[in-house]
Amino acid sequence: MIYTVTFNPSLDYIVEVKDFKQGVVNRTNDEHIFPGGKGINVSIVLKNLGFDSVALGFTAGFTGIEIEEKVKAHGCNTDFIRLESGLSRINVKLKSNEESEINGQGPSISKESLDKLMVKLEALTEEDILVLAGSIPTSLPEDIYENILKRLADKNIRVVVDATKDLLLNVLKYHPFLIKPNNHELGEMFGVTLKTNEEIITYAKKLKDMGARNVLISMAGDGAILLTEDGREYFSKVPKGTVVNSVGAGDSMVAGFIAGFLESNELEKAFKMGVATGSASAFSEELAKKDDVLRLLATI
Incomplete structure (x- = not known):
């Protein structure tokens, strides 16, 4: 089974205002609410591609209930830990002459709640894949990703990490199966x-030297690069299309x-599928659907 972890999921409230002006009442032309969070996005797209997963993480309050319901509505399995207080965050994304975002903080996660997640993760086996994706709330220790991989080190679980800076760098010694920084994040490291x-x-080779097995670098409209554990290097341009919404493309x-x-057991085919799926999301208002992915895959 595939398990995804989103420590700080959200409701993403996306509003479009034709000509937003500060200091006055603005009315929306269009609005949508989606469940947000990098791990959740991975679970939703996996389901769209025909693969089941279990979305893990923490939810709180009425917003947390809505997040769970919306994730389930996409056909995904969930096993979130409910927090006793606080509210799962709402992220507001305003589309107008310029795009702006206001991201919520999210609830505080206690040590007891974190321990519950650890129990779930320690039940994973070498047959499973674990995806750790995104930032962490301030209530969690900064080395939480590192602690998870340390506790799972002897289980031979294929771990995928999509995070930035120290969250990513500190896990490399545990040899994650795949890491996916973008080119800007790679430079920042x-x-x-x-x-x-x-x-x-x-610089991607430096991440391999530090322990990563496979390094996937996304470069938005400039394509993607994959460095594999057996020393191969792949580059792909993105398929032709119009970018509609880049949110979730990396996930x-x-x-x-x-x-x-999982379909092929081949890293080259996995890379092509990754590029096609990321592009399919970028070319759509919603996350990638299988038919769109297969259509783009044929052009890569």
């Missing part, structure tokens, strides 16, 4: 600005990679 594919590959790439690998 080493304090450099990366401008060419050669520079990106050079979709992760889901597509996992789906492609």
